[in-house]
Amino acid sequence: MSPPPAAPRAIRSARVARLARPGALLALLVIAAVFPLVVTNALDTQFAVDTLIYVAAVAAWNLFSGYSGYISLGHAVFFGSGAYTVGLLTEHWKVAGGTIFWLLPLAGLVAAAIAVPFGLIALRVRRHTFVVITIAIFFIFQLLAYNLSFTGGNQGISSPFFLWSAQNYNNPFYYVALILAVGTIALSWLIRHSRFGLQLLAIRDDEDRARGLGVRAMRVKLAAFVISGGITGMVGGLWWFFIGQALPETAFNPIFDVTVALMAFLGGFGTLAGPVLGALILEPLQQWVAITFTNGYTGEIALGVLFLLVILVLPRGIVPTGRELATSWQARRTRRRGGPGAPSGAAPPGSPAVPSPSPSGASSASGGGVQ
Amino acid sequence: MGRELTEAIIDGILGGGVYALMAVGLTLIFGVLDIINIAQGILVVLGAYLSYVLAVHLHIDLFVGLLVTVPAMFLVGITIQWAFIRPLRGRERTSMSLLATYAVAIIIEGVLYIIFGANYVNLNSWYVTTGPRVFGFYLDYIYIYGFLLAVVLVAAIYVTLYRTQFGRSIRATMQDHTAARLVGINVNRVQMLTFGIGVAVTAAGGMVFGATGGGFNPNTGYDLISRLLAIIILGGLGSIAGAMIAAIFMITLEGVVDVLWSPSWSVVVFYIALVLVLAFRPQGLLGRKEVRAQ
Numbered sequence: 087m088s089p090p091p092a093a094p095r096a097i098r099s100a101r102v103a104r105l106a107r108p109g110a111l112l113a114l115l116v117i118a119a120v121f122p123l124v125v126t127n128a129l130d131t132q133f134a135v136d137t138l139i140y141v142a143a144v145a146a147w148n149l150f151s152g153y154s155g156y157i158s159l160g161h162a163v164f165f166g167s168g169a170y171t172v173g174l175l176t177e178h179w180k181v182a183g184g185t186i187f188w189l190l191p192l193a194g195l196v197a198a199a200i201a202v203p204f205g206l207i208a209l210r211v212r213r214h215t216f217v218v219i220t221i222a223i224f225f226i227f228q229l230l231a232y233n234l235s236f237t238g239g240n241q242g243i244s245s246p247f248f249l250w251s252a253q254n255y256n257n258p259f260y261y262v263a264l265i266l267a268v269g270t271i272a273l274s275w276l277i278r279h280s281r282f283g284l285q286l287l288a289i290r291d292d293e294d295r296a297r298g299l300g301v302r303a304m305r306v307k308l309a310a311f312v313i314s315g316g317i318t319g320m321v322g323g324l325w326w327f328f329i330g331q332a333l334p335e336t337a338f339n340p341i342f343d344v345t346v347a348l349m350a351f352l353g354g355f356g357t358l359a360g361p362v363l364g365a366l367i368l369e370p371l372q373q374w375v376a377i378t379f380t381n382g383y384t385g386e387i388a389l390g391v392l393f394l395l396v397i398l399v400l401p402r403g404i405v406p407t408g409r410e411l412a413t414s415w416q417a418r419r420t421r422r423r424g425g426p427g428a429p430s431g432a433a434p435p436g437s438p439a440v441p442s443p444s445p446s447g448a449s450s451a452s453g454g455g456v457q
Numbered sequence: 458m459g460r461e462l463t464e465a466i467i468d469g470i471l472g473g474g475v476y477a478l479m480a481v482g483l484t485l486i487f488g489v490l491d492i493i494n495i496a497q498g499i500l501v502v503l504g505a506y507l508s509y510v511l512a513v514h515l516h517i518d519l520f521v522g523l524l525v526t527v528p529a530m531f532l533v534g535i536t537i538q539w540a541f542i543r544p545l546r547g548r549e550r551t552s553m554s555l556l557a558t559y560a561v562a563i564i565i566e567g568v569l570y571i572i573f574g575a576n577y578v579n580l581n582s583w584y585v586t587t588g589p590r591v592f593g594f595y596l597d598y599i600y601i602y603g604f605l606l607a608v609v610l611v612a613a614i615y616v617t618l619y620r621t622q623f624g625r626s627i628r629a630t631m632q633d634h635t636a637a638r639l640v641g642i643n644v645n646r647v648q649m650l651t652f653g654i655g656v657a658v659t660a661a662g663g664m665v666f667g668a669t670g671g672g673f674n675p676n677t678g679y680d681l682i683s684r685l686l687a688i689i690i691l692g693g694l695g696s697i698a699g700a701m702i703a704a705i706f707m708i709t710l711e712g713v714v715d716v717l718w719s720p721s722w723s724v725v726v727f728y729i730a731l732v733l734v735l736a737f738r739p740q741g742l743l744g745r746k747e748v749r750a751q
Contacts, residue, residue, distance in 0.1 A: 157551075157552045157555070159555070207732055207735065207736050210735070210736070210739045211735065211739045211740075213551060214487070214493050214551060214694060215690055215694060215735075215739070215741075217493070217551075217552070217555060218493065218686045218687075218690045219690070219731075219732070219735060221683065221686060222683070222686065222687055222690070222728045222731050222732065223728070223732065225683050225724075225728055226725055226728045226729065226732070229721075229724055229725045229728075230725065232721070233721045233722065233725070340679070341563075344556060344559050347552065347556060348556055351549070351552070351553070351556065355549060355552075383567040383568075383570040383571050384567065384571070386563050386564075386566065386567040386570075387563070387564050387567035387568065389560075389563060390560040390561070390562075390563040390564035390567065391560075391564065393556060393557075393559070393560035393563075394541060394557060394560045394561070394564075397541075397545070397553055397556055397557045397560070398541070398544055398557075401544075401545065401546070401547065401549070401553060402547065402549075
């Protein structure tokens with residue numbers, strides 16, 4: 087009955103915890119930065135670029151949909167517009183070599199400009215209606231890509247050959263994708279810890295009440311939508327350079343919309359790390375499925391089964407579920423020790439009737455809380 | 458031009474009746490379960506393929522075959538609801554249900570591709586290729602029969618909803634799940650049966666669609682679901698009368714644009730009409746204001 091003094095130990099572990107997070111982040115960043123130098127197999131680096139493209143796209147999606155609660159299934163509009171923008175500009179200005187990457191901000195601008203009228207119309211409605219409107223606008227854009235005179239119709243737009251060597255071919259794409267992904271995640275973090283982010287979360291929890299408290303809901307939602315769309319446009323532009331061709335059905339791809347949403351849900355909708363984690367898990371898995379089942383239809387079925395598994399097994403996402411497990415584990419440990427740090431000080435220690443500290447409703451509401 | 462326009466309008470109204478039937482199923486599912494069934498489009502195609510199998514391999518008449526395909530699709534619907542919709546709970550149920558039904562759709566699509574391939578097929582019978590002369594053009598019987606079938610089935614749904622005890626429990630569930638449960642309605646059962654009915658109508662809709670459209674393949678499901686979604690949103694989510702009016706309006710509009718402008722733009726006009734209407738009336742034509750509540 088004489089445990090070591092609890093206080094210094096707690097302080098020490100708190101200090102470790104405080105250092106652990108930035109340390110882990112730094113380590114991850116270093117690993118990401120040297121990855122293509124260590125792994126030189128072209129197929130692996132290609133997977134890595136694909137994955138980073140999705141990490142950036144999901145983080146951008148989450149910045150709007152995750153924080154505001156408005157599920158957009160129309161982000162392929164921005165993705166495709168970005169791809170077509172850089173495609174047309176490259177063709178028109180005869181840009182070549184590494185300078186092409188400087189076109190990406192332009193793609194972002196075009197996508198952001200499209201997001202303004204899109205958002206002004208779609209954000210007037212909520213819930214299912216919003217989702218369906220985004221799908222409808224998505225189809226309008228796909229049909230435009232097929233039918234307009236300058237988009238190349240069925241043929242799409244092909245990208246120029248790059249002159250860098252085949253061995254390191256993927257590396258420039260890798261680093262640009264990494265910059266986009268890390269930049270988007272950093273921006274998400276900043277927004278999450280800002281007044282703007284709090285307003286978005288308030289809209290997600292109860293839009294009418296947020297309005298009543300003085301949040302200019304339309305302006306806030308639209309701003310997030312435009313930022314998110316702009317980034318998605320840049321991602322689309324990069325994707326075009328990397329894949330080498332944009333077709334109406336691949337640039338404006340309904341599966342893109344659903345995949346991005348699913349990645350976010352897998353990791354934890356509205357959290358910071360969740361969508362990134364979801365993309366890191368799901369995109370390589372999808373690539374693997376695509377390679378294993380060379381018959382496209384079997385691959386499609388496998389993809390559908392994968393979706394259903396994620397939805398049925400992990401409906402709330404990895405990060406919120408994991409956090410909940412950690413909290414309840416910690417609570418149980420503290421309770422067993424009868425320590426003063428028990429979350430519910432009023433409850434008698436060891437009482438079996440102590441309610442779980444995180445009932446699912448409350449924690450999913452605060453899962454997006456500021457921490 | 459005038460003759461073609463008349464033809465487009467008549468075809469649009471008759472064809473719109475079939476879309477109305479499929480859209481009523483979709484909007485009924487929305488009203489009772491508060492989810493949108495993205496798989497509705499591919500289920501229509503599945504219904505059409507079932508009729509195709511019966512007609513080609515067993516030589517059963519398309520309309521007689523419905524006696525088999527409608528119950529079969531009802532069972533498919535019940536199974537989907539039981540396996541993938543009912544387990545969904547919590548705050549993000551809406552979005553999860555969209556993803557779940559989408560996943561169901563791509564699985565069915567893949568299976569259909571493997572069984573039937575990507576070739577377009579058509580449902581055929583004597584009444585698909587013959588018909589009376591109306592206003593100077595030949596109107597195939599299938600348009601008339603299909604429209605009548607749609608009218609009969611929609612009327613049957615209406616009578617069920619407004620004249621039977623079961624219909625009353627459906628409407629109660631649409632209005633307020635909790636209250637319905639409190640007065641002793643088995644909401645789970647109502648939801649399951651409603652999903653089944655909503656899917657069962659796709660068997661009939663699919664049969665008529667497969668016989669009147671320009672052929673179908675597994676990919677046709679996307680075309681269908683995007684049209685159906687536009688229709689039920691335009692009509693006002695959960696409104697059965699709205700879905701019927703919107704279906705006939707939109708399909709006729711599409712046919713008219715087809716004639717007056719070009720087939721490649723008719724679908725774009727279809728969506729632009731949707732966006733325009735919603736810009737002025739966000740709840741749809743006959744929708745209730747509450748549908749907007751978050």
